Amino acid sequence: MWTRGLRKSFGGVVVLNGIDLTVPRGTILALLGPNGAGKTTAVHLLTTYLRPDAGEIRIGGQDPAKNPQAVRRAIGVTGQFSAVDGYLTGRENLMLMADLHLLRKTAGCRRAQELLDRFELTEAGDKPASTYSGGMKRKLDLAMTLVGNPKVIFLDEPTTGLDPRSRRTMWDIIRGLVAEGTTILLTTQYLDEADQLAHRVAVLDGGRIVAEGTPTELKARIPGGHIELAFAGRAELDAAATAFAPAGRDDDALTLQLAGDDRVATLRALLRRLDDAGVEAESLTVHTPDLDDVFFALTGKKGA
Numbered sequence: 335m336w337t338r339g340l341r342k343s344f345g346g347v348v349v350l351n352g353i354d355l356t357v358p359r360g361t362i363l364a365l366l367g368p369n370g371a372g373k374t375t376a377v378h379l380l381t382t383y384l385r386p387d388a389g390e391i392r393i394g395g396q397d398p399a400k401n402p403q404a405v406r407r408a409i410g411v412t413g414q415f416s417a418v419d420g421y422l423t424g425r426e427n428l429m430l431m432a433d434l435h436l437l438r439k440t441a442g443c444r445r446a447q448e449l450l451d452r453f454e455l456t457e458a459g460d461k462p463a464s465t466y467s468g469g470m471k472r473k474l475d476l477a478m479t480l481v482g483n484p485k486v487i488f489l490d491e492p493t494t495g496l497d498p499r500s501r502r503t504m505w506d507i508i509r510g511l512v513a514e515g516t517t518i519l520l521t522t523q524y525l526d527e528a529d530q531l532a533h534r535v536a537v538l539d540g541g542r543i544v545a546e547g548t549p550t551e552l553k554a555r556i557p558g559g560h561i562e563l564a565f566a567g568r569a570e571l572d573a574a575a576t577a578f579a580p581a582g583r584d585d586d587a588l589t590l591q592l593a594g595d596d597r598v599a600t601l602r603a604l605l606r607r608l609d610d611a612g613v614e615a616e617s618l619t620v621h622t623p624d625l626d627d628v629f630f631a632l633t634g635k636k637g638a
């Protein structure tokens with residue numbers, strides 16, 4: 335799936351000002367951005383819900399401008415507003431989707447059961463969805479998206495409002511889909527979610543992609559990494575502080591903080607200097623910047 339030069343304005347206000355995205359088959363791209371950056375608008379353009387003012391889109395080789403039906407058949411969308419009908423049971427919701435996808439009755443029943451099992455909703459399957467917890471509703475929503483075996487899935491903030499355990503279950507399910515070759519575009523405000531799931535991350539701000547790369551690449555662009563050495567006693571700390579001056583020291587924790595990153599060459603040089611100074615360190619910890627630091631550095635805004 336890819337886009338080139340995607341543009342969209344609403345009433346003269348430019349929301350997307352030339353967006354290029356590429357999501358190779360069987361990978362996850364996380365689209366990150368502060369509130370109002372245009373993430374949902376981008377998803378609406380890709381899912382044929384809105385038409386772009388300019389630019390090109392291909393999804394599974396299809397052009398939504400020329401063949402919206404083919405694109406709709408190939409994709410699944412789970413939005414912030416769930417498609418789950420609370421009056422129906424989980425199984426009935428899934429059967430309804432099977433009908434929409436024109437599956438025969440027996441095939442529809444089988445698919446519904448498979449999905450209930452896979453999402454650990456077997457026991458709740460015959461209870462009304464209105465009795466489900468938030469996490470169960472999200473799982474059912476994603477299960478409904480999968481009825482049609484979509485090759486490309488759009489997940490718009492899939493874990494917003496979920497407790498940590500439900501988030502982890504959702505992450506496992508998403509990883510499983512990718513392992514089966516599904517292509518996923520994920521929008522999220524949770525930077526740790528992008529870090530956990532995404533092969534690549536694109537940061538949207540001011541109508542443009544301001545950074546794009548693997549989580550590791552993005553983190554490497556931000557200064558602020560440091561290495562912390564811990565010592566058994568005051569004498570060792572003093573000796574190391576002299577050898578590495580200037581360095582930040584914490585006399586209570588018996589630690590020394592040095593500028594540095596996680597490259598092997600950096601660590602090797604550091605250990606050699608310790609050896610040369612004849613100082614023994616208890617432990618060494620490398621602190622790399624996280625996506626929060628990246629997000630802040632790029633957009634000037636704090637992540638969620």
Ligand SMILES: Nc1ncnc2c1ncn2[C@@H]1O[C@H](COP(=O)(O)OP(=O)(O)OP(=O)(O)O)[C@@H](O)[C@H]1O
Binds near residue numbers: 345
């Ligand atoms: N149909 C519309 N008509 C007018 N303005 C719109 C429309 N849809 C979106 N916008 C505006 O476009 C901007 C981007 O909105 P969008 O929902 O795409 O952002 P977002 O990044 O998904 O934000 P959030 O994280 O808050 O969901 C906002 O300023 C919004 O008010």
